[in-house]
Amino acid sequence: MSLILDRRTLVLGMGATLAGCDRLARHDSVREALFSAENFHKWAQRSLMARDALAQEFRPDQISPFFRPNGTANPNTPGYKALWRHGFADWRLKVGGLVDRPLSLSLAQLHHLPHREQITRHDCVEGWSAIGKWRGVPLKLILDGVGLRSDARYIVFRCADDMGGGRPYYESIDLVDAFHPQTILAFALNDQPLRVANGAPLRLRVERQLGYKHAKYLMEIEAVASLKEIGGGKGGFWEDHAGYDWYAGI
Amino acid sequence: MDSEPPESRLVLRHRLATRLWHWLNALLLYVLFTSGLGIFNAHPRLYWGHYGANFDTPWLTLERFGSWVTLPAHYSLAMSRHWHLAAAPIFAFALLIYMAWSVISRHLSRNLSFRREELAPRHLWEDICDHARLRFPTGETALRYNVLQKASYVGILFVVLPLLIFTGLSMSPGMNAAWPWLTELSGGRQSARSIHFIAAFTIVAFVLVHVLMVLLAGAANELRSMITGRYRLPEARS
Numbered sequence: 001m002s003l004i005l006d007r008r009t010l011v012l013g014m015g016a017t018l019a020g021c022d023r024l025a026r027h028d029s030v031r032e033a034l035f036s037a038e039n040f041h042k043w044a045q046r047s048l049m050a051r052d053a054l055a056q057e058f059r060p061d062q063i064s065p066f067f068r069p070n071g072t073a074n075p076n077t078p079g080y081k082a083l084w085r086h087g088f089a090d091w092r093l094k095v096g097g098l099v100d101r102p103l104s105l106s107l108a109q110l111h112h113l114p115h116r117e118q119i120t121r122h123d124c125v126e127g128w129s130a131i132g133k134w135r136g137v138p139l140k141l142i143l144d145g146v147g148l149r150s151d152a153r154y155i156v157f158r159c160a161d162d163m164g165g166g167r168p169y170y171e172s173i174d175l176v177d178a179f180h181p182q183t184i185l186a187f188a189l190n191d192q193p194l195r196v197a198n199g200a201p202l203r204l205r206v207e208r209q210l211g212y213k214h215a216k217y218l219m220e221i222e223a224v225a226s227l228k229e230i231g232g233g234k235g236g237f238w239e240d241h242a243g244y245d246w247y248a249g250i
Numbered sequence: 251m252d253s254e255p256p257e258s259r260l261v262l263r264h265r266l267a268t269r270l271w272h273w274l275n276a277l278l279l280y281v282l283f284t285s286g287l288g289i290f291n292a293h294p295r296l297y298w299g300h301y302g303a304n305f306d307t308p309w310l311t312l313e314r315f316g317s318w319v320t321l322p323a324h325y326s327l328a329m330s331r332h333w334h335l336a337a338a339p340i341f342a343f344a345l346l347i348y349m350a351w352s353v354i355s356r357h358l359s360r361n362l363s364f365r366r367e368e369l370a371p372r373h374l375w376e377d378i379c380d381h382a383r384l385r386f387p388t389g390e391t392a393l394r395y396n397v398l399q400k401a402s403y404v405g406i407l408f409v410v411l412p413l414l415i416f417t418g419l420s421m422s423p424g425m426n427a428a429w430p431w432l433t434e435l436s437g438g439r440q441s442a443r444s445i446h447f448i449a450a451f452t453i454v455a456f457v458l459v460h461v462l463m464v465l466l467a468g469a470a471n472e473l474r475s476m477i478t479g480r481y482r483l484p485e486a487r488s
Contacts, residue, residue, distance in 0.1 A: 017280070018320070018321050019323060021321050025333070033336065034333060048428040048429070055426060056433065058300065064305075121439060127443060128303040129303065131301045210423060242328045250422035250423075
Protein backbone atom coordinates (compact mmCIF):
# COMPACT_ATOMS: atom_id res chain seq x y z
CA MET A 1 0.00 0.00 0.00
CA SER A 2 1.46 3.28 -1.05
CA LEU A 3 1.80 5.72 1.79
CA ILE A 4 1.95 8.72 -0.48
CA LEU A 5 -1.47 10.06 -1.26
CA ASP A 6 -1.04 12.38 -4.16
CA ARG A 7 -3.18 15.46 -4.30
CA ARG A 8 -5.22 14.08 -7.21
CA THR A 9 -6.25 11.00 -5.23
CA LEU A 10 -7.06 13.16 -2.24
CA VAL A 11 -9.13 15.57 -4.32
CA LEU A 12 -10.98 12.70 -5.99
CA GLY A 13 -11.56 10.97 -2.66
CA MET A 14 -12.82 14.09 -0.93
CA GLY A 15 -14.88 14.98 -3.97
CA ALA A 16 -16.49 11.55 -4.13
CA THR A 17 -17.37 11.56 -0.44
CA LEU A 18 -18.71 15.11 -0.56
CA ALA A 19 -20.72 14.33 -3.69
CA GLY A 20 -22.18 11.42 -1.70
CA CYS A 21 -23.21 13.80 1.07
CA ASP A 22 -24.72 16.15 -1.51
CA ARG A 23 -26.76 13.35 -3.07
CA LEU A 24 -27.88 12.31 0.40
CA ALA A 25 -29.05 15.86 1.13
CA ARG A 26 -31.33 15.75 -1.91
CA HIS A 27 -33.46 13.02 -0.29
CA ASP A 28 -36.46 14.60 1.37
CA SER A 29 -36.04 12.62 4.59
CA VAL A 30 -32.35 13.59 4.95
CA ARG A 31 -33.17 17.20 4.13
CA GLU A 32 -35.93 17.15 6.71
CA ALA A 33 -33.59 15.69 9.33
CA LEU A 34 -30.95 18.33 8.60
CA PHE A 35 -33.50 21.14 8.73
CA SER A 36 -35.02 19.82 11.97
CA ALA A 37 -31.83 20.69 13.86
CA GLU A 38 -33.31 24.20 13.99
CA ASN A 39 -36.02 22.92 16.34
CA PHE A 40 -33.42 21.41 18.64
CA HIS A 41 -31.39 24.62 18.79
CA LYS A 42 -34.49 26.75 19.42
CA TRP A 43 -35.66 24.42 22.16
CA ALA A 44 -32.19 24.19 23.75
CA GLN A 45 -31.56 27.93 23.68
CA ARG A 46 -35.01 28.85 24.92
CA SER A 47 -34.60 26.29 27.73
CA LEU A 48 -31.21 27.64 28.73
CA MET A 49 -32.09 31.31 28.77
CA ALA A 50 -34.59 33.31 30.73
CA ARG A 51 -37.42 34.65 28.56
CA ASP A 52 -36.06 38.17 28.92
CA ALA A 53 -32.34 37.33 29.06
CA LEU A 54 -30.55 40.28 27.50
CA ALA A 55 -28.10 40.14 24.64
CA GLN A 56 -24.72 41.47 25.65
CA GLU A 57 -24.47 45.28 25.65
CA PHE A 58 -21.20 47.14 25.13
CA ARG A 59 -19.45 50.34 26.16
CA PRO A 60 -19.32 53.32 23.77
CA ASP A 61 -15.58 52.77 23.23
CA GLN A 62 -16.32 49.26 21.88
CA ILE A 63 -18.42 50.51 18.96
CA SER A 64 -17.18 49.50 15.46
CA PRO A 65 -15.52 52.43 13.65
CA PHE A 66 -17.77 51.73 10.68
CA PHE A 67 -21.01 49.78 10.82
CA ARG A 68 -21.08 47.52 7.79
CA PRO A 69 -24.37 47.57 5.88
CA ASN A 70 -25.36 44.31 4.19
CA GLY A 71 -28.07 43.02 1.90
CA THR A 72 -30.01 45.79 0.21
CA ALA A 73 -28.03 49.06 0.38
CA ASN A 74 -30.83 51.07 -1.19
CA PRO A 75 -34.31 49.81 -2.10
CA ASN A 76 -34.31 52.21 -5.10
CA THR A 77 -37.98 51.64 -5.89
CA PRO A 78 -39.97 54.67 -7.14
CA GLY A 79 -42.08 54.54 -3.99
CA TYR A 80 -39.10 54.45 -1.66
CA LYS A 81 -37.30 57.20 -3.59
CA ALA A 82 -40.32 59.46 -3.24
CA LEU A 83 -40.42 58.86 0.53
CA TRP A 84 -36.68 59.49 0.83
CA ARG A 85 -36.86 62.75 -1.18
CA HIS A 86 -39.26 64.19 1.38
CA GLY A 87 -37.19 63.10 4.34
CA PHE A 88 -39.68 60.29 5.07
CA ALA A 89 -42.29 62.90 6.11
CA ASP A 90 -44.94 60.95 4.14
CA TRP A 91 -43.77 57.57 5.40
CA ARG A 92 -46.18 55.71 7.68
CA LEU A 93 -45.68 52.50 9.61
CA LYS A 94 -48.87 50.46 9.39
CA VAL A 95 -49.56 48.17 12.34
CA GLY A 96 -52.38 45.72 11.76
CA GLY A 97 -53.43 42.11 11.40
CA LEU A 98 -54.79 40.33 14.48
CA VAL A 99 -54.97 43.46 16.63
CA ASP A 100 -57.84 45.33 18.27
CA ARG A 101 -56.83 48.87 17.21
CA PRO A 102 -54.83 49.06 13.95
CA LEU A 103 -52.46 52.00 13.80
CA SER A 104 -50.56 54.11 11.36
CA LEU A 105 -47.52 55.90 12.77
CA SER A 106 -45.39 58.69 11.33
CA LEU A 107 -41.70 59.03 12.06
CA ALA A 108 -42.43 62.11 14.21
CA GLN A 109 -44.94 60.11 16.26
CA LEU A 110 -42.37 57.34 16.78
CA HIS A 111 -39.83 59.95 17.92
CA HIS A 112 -42.26 61.06 20.62
CA LEU A 113 -42.74 57.58 22.07
CA PRO A 114 -40.45 56.34 24.89
CA HIS A 115 -37.09 55.14 23.55
CA ARG A 116 -34.57 52.53 24.39
CA GLU A 117 -30.88 52.92 23.64
CA GLN A 118 -28.62 49.90 23.36
CA ILE A 119 -25.07 49.24 22.21
CA THR A 120 -25.20 45.74 20.80
CA ARG A 121 -23.31 43.43 18.49
CA HIS A 122 -24.85 42.71 15.11
CA ASP A 123 -23.97 39.13 14.14
CA CYS A 124 -24.23 38.34 10.47
CA VAL A 125 -24.97 34.78 9.35
CA GLU A 126 -21.86 35.16 7.17
CA GLY A 127 -19.67 35.35 10.25
CA TRP A 128 -18.77 39.01 10.68
CA SER A 129 -19.91 41.27 13.53
CA ALA A 130 -20.31 45.01 14.00
CA ILE A 131 -21.10 46.87 17.20
CA GLY A 132 -23.42 49.85 17.04
CA LYS A 133 -25.56 52.04 19.27
CA TRP A 134 -29.25 51.82 18.40
CA ARG A 135 -32.10 54.05 19.49
CA GLY A 136 -35.70 53.14 18.94
CA VAL A 137 -39.13 52.34 20.28
CA PRO A 138 -39.60 49.01 22.08
CA LEU A 139 -41.89 46.85 19.93
CA LYS A 140 -43.70 45.83 23.12
CA LEU A 141 -45.00 49.39 23.56
CA ILE A 142 -46.57 49.38 20.12
CA LEU A 143 -47.99 45.87 20.46
CA ASP A 144 -49.50 46.78 23.84
CA GLY A 145 -50.91 49.92 22.22
CA VAL A 146 -52.67 48.10 19.38
CA GLY A 147 -53.75 45.19 21.59
CA LEU A 148 -52.84 41.74 20.24
CA ARG A 149 -55.72 39.35 19.82
CA SER A 150 -55.39 36.05 21.63
CA ASP A 151 -54.85 34.08 18.40
CA ALA A 152 -51.83 36.16 17.32
CA ARG A 153 -48.67 34.01 17.37
CA TYR A 154 -46.17 35.81 15.15
CA ILE A 155 -45.29 39.35 14.19
CA VAL A 156 -44.51 39.84 10.49
CA PHE A 157 -42.39 42.75 9.25
CA ARG A 158 -42.89 43.91 5.66
CA CYS A 159 -40.21 45.99 4.04
CA ALA A 160 -39.78 48.50 1.22
CA ASP A 161 -36.97 46.63 -0.51
CA ASP A 162 -37.99 44.50 -3.42
CA MET A 163 -35.60 41.59 -3.78
CA GLY A 164 -36.37 41.19 -7.49
CA GLY A 165 -39.43 39.85 -9.29
CA GLY A 166 -41.86 41.56 -6.96
CA ARG A 167 -40.64 39.66 -3.92
CA PRO A 168 -40.38 42.19 -1.10
CA TYR A 169 -38.17 41.45 1.88
CA TYR A 170 -40.04 40.33 4.95
CA GLU A 171 -39.25 38.71 8.26
CA SER A 172 -41.10 37.35 11.26
CA ILE A 173 -40.52 36.62 14.93
CA ASP A 174 -42.59 34.92 17.59
CA LEU A 175 -44.04 36.62 20.66
CA VAL A 176 -41.12 35.66 22.92
CA ASP A 177 -38.82 37.85 20.85
CA ALA A 178 -41.50 40.42 19.98
CA PHE A 179 -41.99 41.31 23.66
CA HIS A 180 -38.29 41.09 24.56
CA PRO A 181 -37.03 44.37 26.10
CA GLN A 182 -34.24 44.74 23.51
CA THR A 183 -36.53 44.22 20.53
CA ILE A 184 -36.88 47.74 19.22
CA LEU A 185 -37.89 49.58 16.08
CA ALA A 186 -34.71 51.59 15.57
CA PHE A 187 -34.57 54.98 13.84
CA ALA A 188 -31.05 55.99 14.89
CA LEU A 189 -27.62 54.35 14.66
CA ASN A 190 -24.65 55.82 16.55
CA ASP A 191 -26.66 58.98 17.40
CA GLN A 192 -27.43 59.70 13.73
CA PRO A 193 -30.74 59.18 11.91
CA LEU A 194 -30.62 55.76 10.25
CA ARG A 195 -28.84 56.00 6.89
CA VAL A 196 -30.41 54.45 3.81
CA ALA A 197 -27.78 51.68 3.74
CA ASN A 198 -28.67 50.71 7.32
CA GLY A 199 -32.44 50.64 6.75
CA ALA A 200 -33.86 54.18 6.86
CA PRO A 201 -36.24 55.28 8.15
CA LEU A 202 -36.91 52.36 10.52
CA ARG A 203 -35.52 48.88 11.09
CA LEU A 204 -36.07 46.03 13.47
CA ARG A 205 -33.54 44.96 16.11
CA VAL A 206 -33.92 41.38 17.43
CA GLU A 207 -30.70 41.19 19.38
CA ARG A 208 -30.70 37.47 20.21
CA GLN A 209 -30.81 36.44 16.56
CA LEU A 210 -28.67 36.78 13.44
CA GLY A 211 -28.64 39.82 11.16
CA TYR A 212 -31.09 38.66 8.50
CA LYS A 213 -33.91 38.74 11.07
CA HIS A 214 -33.33 42.49 11.62
CA ALA A 215 -35.61 43.67 8.80
CA LYS A 216 -34.71 47.07 7.31
CA TYR A 217 -36.90 49.66 5.54
CA LEU A 218 -39.98 48.76 7.62
CA MET A 219 -43.36 49.59 6.08
CA GLU A 220 -45.83 47.37 7.84
CA ILE A 221 -46.13 45.26 10.96
CA GLU A 222 -48.74 42.53 10.99
CA ALA A 223 -49.80 40.18 13.78
CA VAL A 224 -50.69 36.73 12.41
CA ALA A 225 -51.71 33.31 13.69
CA SER A 226 -49.58 31.36 11.22
CA LEU A 227 -46.76 32.00 8.77
CA LYS A 228 -48.02 29.47 6.21
CA GLU A 229 -49.98 31.95 4.09
CA ILE A 230 -47.30 34.63 3.99
CA GLY A 231 -44.69 34.82 1.22
CA GLY A 232 -43.32 31.32 0.62
CA GLY A 233 -44.62 30.21 4.02
CA LYS A 234 -41.26 29.87 5.80
CA GLY A 235 -41.46 33.16 7.70
CA GLY A 236 -38.93 35.30 5.86
CA PHE A 237 -37.36 36.18 2.52
CA TRP A 238 -34.12 34.20 3.04
CA GLU A 239 -36.01 31.39 4.72
CA ASP A 240 -38.20 31.09 1.59
CA HIS A 241 -35.55 31.58 -1.07
CA ALA A 242 -32.25 30.32 0.37
CA GLY A 243 -33.29 27.79 3.03
CA TYR A 244 -32.05 29.76 6.03
CA ASP A 245 -33.38 28.77 9.44
CA TRP A 246 -36.35 30.74 10.71
CA TYR A 247 -34.93 30.56 14.25
CA ALA A 248 -31.62 32.36 13.86
CA GLY A 249 -30.29 32.18 17.42
CA ILE A 250 -27.26 30.20 16.24
CA MET B 251 5.07 -22.45 10.76
CA ASP B 252 4.68 -24.88 13.65
CA SER B 253 3.49 -22.82 16.57
CA GLU B 254 2.71 -19.16 16.73
CA PRO B 255 4.93 -17.24 19.08
CA PRO B 256 2.98 -15.98 22.09
CA GLU B 257 3.56 -12.36 21.10
CA SER B 258 1.51 -12.63 17.94
CA ARG B 259 -1.74 -13.67 19.62
CA LEU B 260 -4.95 -11.72 19.10
CA VAL B 261 -6.04 -9.60 22.04
CA LEU B 262 -8.97 -7.28 22.71
CA ARG B 263 -7.41 -3.89 22.11
CA HIS B 264 -10.32 -1.41 21.99
CA ARG B 265 -13.59 -1.67 23.83
CA LEU B 266 -16.94 -1.22 22.08
CA ALA B 267 -17.53 2.33 23.39
CA THR B 268 -14.17 3.47 22.04
CA ARG B 269 -14.80 1.85 18.65
CA LEU B 270 -18.28 3.28 18.30
CA TRP B 271 -17.20 6.76 19.34
CA HIS B 272 -14.15 6.62 17.08
CA TRP B 273 -16.13 5.95 13.90
CA LEU B 274 -19.03 8.22 14.80
CA ASN B 275 -16.48 10.94 15.47
CA ALA B 276 -14.64 10.29 12.19
CA LEU B 277 -17.90 10.77 10.31
CA LEU B 278 -19.07 13.80 12.29
CA LEU B 279 -15.71 15.57 12.21
CA TYR B 280 -15.60 15.06 8.46
CA VAL B 281 -19.05 16.62 8.05
CA LEU B 282 -18.28 19.38 10.56
CA PHE B 283 -14.95 20.30 8.98
CA THR B 284 -16.14 20.36 5.37
CA SER B 285 -19.38 22.19 6.18
CA GLY B 286 -17.39 24.51 8.45
CA LEU B 287 -15.18 25.47 5.51
CA GLY B 288 -18.36 26.15 3.52
CA ILE B 289 -19.53 28.51 6.29
CA PHE B 290 -16.09 30.11 6.52
CA ASN B 291 -16.25 30.85 2.77
CA ALA B 292 -19.10 33.31 3.41
CA HIS B 293 -16.57 35.61 5.04
CA PRO B 294 -13.02 34.26 4.65
CA ARG B 295 -11.45 36.73 7.08
CA LEU B 296 -10.62 36.30 10.76
CA TYR B 297 -10.42 38.95 13.47
CA TRP B 298 -9.65 39.21 17.17
CA GLY B 299 -12.05 40.84 19.61
CA HIS B 300 -15.78 41.42 19.74
CA TYR B 301 -16.39 42.87 16.30
CA GLY B 302 -14.85 42.51 12.85
CA ALA B 303 -16.23 43.16 9.38
CA ASN B 304 -14.96 44.31 6.01
CA PHE B 305 -13.75 47.71 7.21
CA ASP B 306 -11.87 46.30 10.19
CA THR B 307 -8.40 44.75 10.17
CA PRO B 308 -8.28 40.94 9.95
CA TRP B 309 -5.31 38.90 11.17
CA LEU B 310 -5.95 36.37 8.43
CA THR B 311 -7.49 36.73 4.99
CA LEU B 312 -7.84 33.67 2.78
CA GLU B 313 -9.23 32.83 -0.61
CA ARG B 314 -12.43 30.81 -0.50
CA PHE B 315 -11.79 27.09 0.02
CA GLY B 316 -12.32 25.05 -3.14
CA SER B 317 -15.47 23.05 -3.74
CA TRP B 318 -13.49 19.80 -3.45
CA VAL B 319 -13.23 20.34 0.29
CA THR B 320 -16.53 22.05 1.20
CA LEU B 321 -19.93 20.58 2.02
CA PRO B 322 -21.98 21.07 -0.08
CA ALA B 323 -19.61 21.09 -3.03
CA HIS B 324 -20.96 24.41 -4.23
CA TYR B 325 -21.39 27.63 -2.30
CA SER B 326 -24.49 27.41 -0.13
CA LEU B 327 -24.20 29.02 3.26
CA ALA B 328 -27.67 27.76 4.19
CA MET B 329 -26.89 24.09 3.42
CA SER B 330 -23.43 24.26 5.01
CA ARG B 331 -25.10 25.62 8.13
CA HIS B 332 -27.74 22.88 8.10
CA TRP B 333 -25.06 20.16 7.94
CA HIS B 334 -22.92 21.89 10.56
CA LEU B 335 -25.69 22.66 13.04
CA ALA B 336 -27.24 19.19 12.69
CA ALA B 337 -23.92 17.39 13.25
CA ALA B 338 -22.68 19.67 16.05
CA PRO B 339 -25.12 18.69 18.83
CA ILE B 340 -24.66 14.97 18.09
CA PHE B 341 -20.90 15.47 18.19
CA ALA B 342 -21.08 17.45 21.45
CA PHE B 343 -23.31 14.98 23.29
CA ALA B 344 -21.34 11.98 21.99
CA LEU B 345 -18.19 13.59 23.34
CA LEU B 346 -19.85 14.24 26.69
CA ILE B 347 -21.05 10.63 26.92
CA TYR B 348 -17.64 9.29 25.89
CA MET B 349 -15.90 11.47 28.47
CA ALA B 350 -18.25 10.23 31.17
CA TRP B 351 -17.71 6.62 30.03
CA SER B 352 -13.93 7.14 30.05
CA VAL B 353 -14.05 8.21 33.67
CA ILE B 354 -16.58 5.64 34.88
CA SER B 355 -15.08 2.66 33.03
CA ARG B 356 -11.63 3.76 34.22
CA HIS B 357 -10.45 3.97 30.59
CA LEU B 358 -9.04 7.35 31.50
CA SER B 359 -7.22 6.34 34.67
CA ARG B 360 -5.97 3.01 33.29
CA ASN B 361 -4.99 3.89 29.75
CA LEU B 362 -4.65 7.63 29.40
CA SER B 363 -3.28 8.94 32.68
CA PHE B 364 0.44 9.56 32.92
CA ARG B 365 2.58 7.46 35.21
CA ARG B 366 5.25 9.33 37.13
CA GLU B 367 8.18 7.55 35.45
CA GLU B 368 6.75 8.40 31.99
CA LEU B 369 7.12 12.07 32.68
CA ALA B 370 10.83 11.87 33.49
CA PRO B 371 12.74 13.97 30.94
CA ARG B 372 14.86 10.97 29.93
CA HIS B 373 11.80 8.84 29.19
CA LEU B 374 10.13 11.67 27.29
CA TRP B 375 13.26 12.10 25.17
CA GLU B 376 13.46 8.37 24.43
CA ASP B 377 9.82 8.36 23.40
CA ILE B 378 10.35 11.29 21.05
CA CYS B 379 13.39 9.54 19.53
CA ASP B 380 11.41 6.32 19.08
CA HIS B 381 8.70 8.25 17.27
CA ALA B 382 11.17 10.10 15.11
CA ARG B 383 12.88 6.82 14.13
CA LEU B 384 9.46 5.19 13.64
CA ARG B 385 10.36 2.42 16.08
CA PHE B 386 6.98 1.06 17.11
CA PRO B 387 6.59 -0.87 20.35
CA THR B 388 6.25 -4.64 20.24
CA GLY B 389 4.88 -7.30 22.54
CA GLU B 390 2.98 -6.23 25.63
CA THR B 391 4.27 -2.66 25.33
CA ALA B 392 2.23 -2.25 22.16
CA LEU B 393 -0.92 -2.61 24.27
CA ARG B 394 -0.20 0.57 26.19
CA TYR B 395 -0.28 4.08 24.88
CA ASN B 396 3.09 5.74 25.05
CA VAL B 397 3.48 9.14 26.58
CA LEU B 398 3.17 11.12 23.32
CA GLN B 399 0.04 9.22 22.37
CA LYS B 400 -1.46 9.85 25.78
CA ALA B 401 -0.61 13.53 25.56
CA SER B 402 -2.20 13.93 22.13
CA TYR B 403 -5.30 11.86 22.93
CA VAL B 404 -5.90 13.68 26.22
CA GLY B 405 -5.16 17.03 24.57
CA ILE B 406 -7.61 16.37 21.75
CA LEU B 407 -10.29 14.77 23.93
CA PHE B 408 -10.24 17.19 26.84
CA VAL B 409 -8.88 20.40 25.34
CA VAL B 410 -9.29 20.82 21.59
CA LEU B 411 -12.67 19.12 21.07
CA PRO B 412 -14.35 20.93 24.00
CA LEU B 413 -12.73 24.16 22.81
CA LEU B 414 -14.36 23.66 19.40
CA ILE B 415 -17.75 23.19 21.02
CA PHE B 416 -17.48 26.16 23.35
CA THR B 417 -16.08 28.58 20.76
CA GLY B 418 -18.81 27.38 18.39
CA LEU B 419 -21.46 28.20 20.99
CA SER B 420 -19.76 31.55 21.64
CA MET B 421 -20.59 32.62 18.10
CA SER B 422 -24.32 32.11 18.64
CA PRO B 423 -26.23 35.30 19.50
CA GLY B 424 -28.81 33.23 21.39
CA MET B 425 -26.19 31.49 23.53
CA ASN B 426 -24.57 34.86 24.01
CA ALA B 427 -27.75 36.04 25.77
CA ALA B 428 -28.04 32.78 27.72
CA TRP B 429 -24.38 32.51 28.76
CA PRO B 430 -22.68 35.89 28.23
CA TRP B 431 -19.63 34.68 30.20
CA LEU B 432 -18.91 32.10 27.52
CA THR B 433 -18.31 34.68 24.79
CA GLU B 434 -16.36 36.83 27.25
CA LEU B 435 -14.17 33.82 28.00
CA SER B 436 -13.38 33.45 24.30
CA GLY B 437 -12.49 37.15 24.13
CA GLY B 438 -15.47 38.12 21.97
CA ARG B 439 -17.39 36.61 19.08
CA GLN B 440 -14.70 37.26 16.47
CA SER B 441 -11.97 35.81 18.72
CA ALA B 442 -14.22 32.80 19.22
CA ARG B 443 -14.48 32.41 15.44
CA SER B 444 -10.68 32.62 15.11
CA ILE B 445 -10.07 30.08 17.89
CA HIS B 446 -12.73 27.80 16.35
CA PHE B 447 -10.86 27.94 13.04
CA ILE B 448 -7.44 27.26 14.62
CA ALA B 449 -8.83 24.38 16.70
CA ALA B 450 -10.44 22.86 13.59
CA PHE B 451 -7.10 22.84 11.79
CA THR B 452 -5.43 21.42 14.93
CA ILE B 453 -7.84 18.49 14.59
CA VAL B 454 -6.91 18.14 10.92
CA ALA B 455 -3.21 18.06 11.85
CA PHE B 456 -3.96 15.44 14.51
CA VAL B 457 -5.95 13.33 12.03
CA LEU B 458 -3.15 13.47 9.43
CA VAL B 459 -0.50 12.35 11.95
CA HIS B 460 -2.92 9.78 13.39
CA VAL B 461 -3.62 8.24 9.96
CA LEU B 462 0.06 8.30 9.07
CA MET B 463 0.95 6.48 12.29
CA VAL B 464 -1.76 3.90 11.69
CA LEU B 465 -0.40 3.26 8.19
CA LEU B 466 3.18 2.97 9.46
CA ALA B 467 2.26 0.74 12.40
CA GLY B 468 0.37 -1.69 10.16
CA ALA B 469 -2.87 -0.48 8.66
CA ALA B 470 -4.69 -3.84 8.56
CA ASN B 471 -3.96 -4.76 12.16
CA GLU B 472 -4.74 -1.27 13.49
CA LEU B 473 -7.94 -0.96 11.46
CA ARG B 474 -9.15 -4.38 12.61
CA SER B 475 -8.51 -3.40 16.20
CA MET B 476 -10.73 -0.34 15.78
CA ILE B 477 -13.48 -2.31 13.99
CA THR B 478 -13.67 -5.68 15.75
CA GLY B 479 -11.51 -4.73 18.70
CA ARG B 480 -9.04 -7.56 17.96
CA TYR B 481 -5.37 -6.67 17.68
CA ARG B 482 -2.47 -8.94 16.83
CA LEU B 483 0.45 -8.22 19.10
CA PRO B 484 3.49 -7.35 17.02
CA GLU B 485 6.39 -9.74 17.55
CA ALA B 486 9.35 -8.55 19.53
CA ARG B 487 12.26 -7.41 17.42
CA SER B 488 15.11 -9.89 17.49
